[in-house]
Structures are given as C-alpha cells and as structure tokens.
Amino acid sequence: MISFVRNLMYFIVLVLVQVLILNNIHFLRLVTPFLYLYFIIKLPVGLTSSKITSASFLIGLTIDIFSNTPGMHAAACTLAGFSRPLIIRVLMGEELSDTVFPSYKSFGYGGFSRLVATLVVIHHLTLFLLESLTLFDPLFLSIRIVASITTVTLLICIVEAFNIESQKNGD
Numbered sequence: 001m002i003s004f005v006r007n008l009m010y011f012i013v014l015v016l017v018q019v020l021i022l023n024n025i026h027f028l029r030l031v032t033p034f035l036y037l038y039f040i041i042k043l044p045v046g047l048t049s050s051k052i053t054s055a056s057f058l059i060g061l062t063i064d065i066f067s068n069t070p071g072m073h074a075a076a077c078t079l080a081g082f083s084r085p086l087i088i089r090v091l092m093g094e095e096l097s098d099t100v101f102p103s104y105k106s107f108g109y110g111g112f113s114r115l116v117a118t119l120v121v122i123h124h125l126t127l128f129l130l131e132s133l134t135l136f137d138p139l140f141l142s143i144r145i146v147a148s149i150t151t152v153t154l155l156i157c158i159v160e161a162f163n164i165e166s167q168k169n170g171d
Contacts, residue, residue: 019066046098056081076127
C-alpha cells in the first residue's frame with residue numbers, strides 16, 4: 001500500500017510539474033525537458049511487465065491529454081515501460097529484490113545512470129520520430145534528439161541526487 005501511495009504521489013507531482021512548468025520551456029527550439037519519465041524509472045523492480053507498461057501508458061496518456069498531443073507521449077512511454085524490465089535485467093545482471101526502487105543507492109551511480117540514459121533514448125527516439133513523421137530535416141531532428149536526451153538524462157540524474165527519500169530509505 002505504501003508503494004502505491006508513493007507511486008501515486010510521484011505521478012501527480014511529475015504530471016503537474018511537466019504540464020504547468022516544463023511544457024512551457026523550449027530552449028532554442030531544441031529541448032523540452034520531459035521530467036515525467038522519472039515516474040517510469042522509479043517504479044519498483046518487482047512490478048509485473050503488464051503493470052509497468054500500463055502505468056507508463058497512463059502517464060503518457062495524461063501528458064498527451066494536457067499537452068494536446070495525439071498519443072505521441074503515450075506511445076513513447078509505453079515502449080519505454082515495456083522495455084524497462086529487460087533493460088534492468090541486462091544492466092544489473094543479478095536478481096534484485098522485488099521491493100527495490102531504482103536509485104543511486106540500489107543500482108550504483110553507473111547502473112542508475114545507464115538505466116536512465118537507455119530509457120530516455122528509447123522514449124525520445126520514439127517521441128521525436130512520431131512527432132516529425134518524416135526525415136525532412138534529419139540534421140535538425142538529430143540535433144534535437146541528442147540535445148533532449150542529454151538534457152533529460154542530466155535532469156533526471158540531478159533530481160535523483162537530491163531525492164532525499166531514496167537516500168534515506170535505502171531504495
């Protein structure tokens with residue numbers, strides 16, 4: 001029950017921050033920070049693939065509703081959520097407790113950073129390719145994807161570094 005409340009709070013806070021603040025930031029028409037991906041990353045390791053995929057779809061759909069984007073975030077989040085269990089198994093190798101939440105403390109700095117970078121790459125490639133639906137200007141699209149991936153990965157890693165709950169609870 002505590003895990004559900006924790007995830008619900010992450011969901012609500014990250015959607016509000018994304019919709020009210022971050023969707024209005026477009027740095028040089030290249031980067032819009034998508035911090036809501038932190039919700040997908042912080043889901044417990046022990047959740048079933050169907051629950052992770054459903055939760056990922058739900059946060060993507062919520063962002064789509066408030067951002068007036070027709071299913072692009074839902075599709076990108078669903079793919080990222082679907083890929084997450086496999087990525088964790090490949091990156092971490094060993095069996096993890098079902099109650100573990102990905103963090104610097106539980107995955108180590110390198111493991112957590114690789115998890116974030118991989119999920120952000122999957123999400124952003126899907127999102128930007130769906131958004132453009134063409135390779136009309138591949139250089140601009142490539143610069144936009146690389147700039148966004150770099151910015152969002154750094155932003156999520158910085159937020160995790162200041163996440164007192166992860167450090168305190170040993171998640």
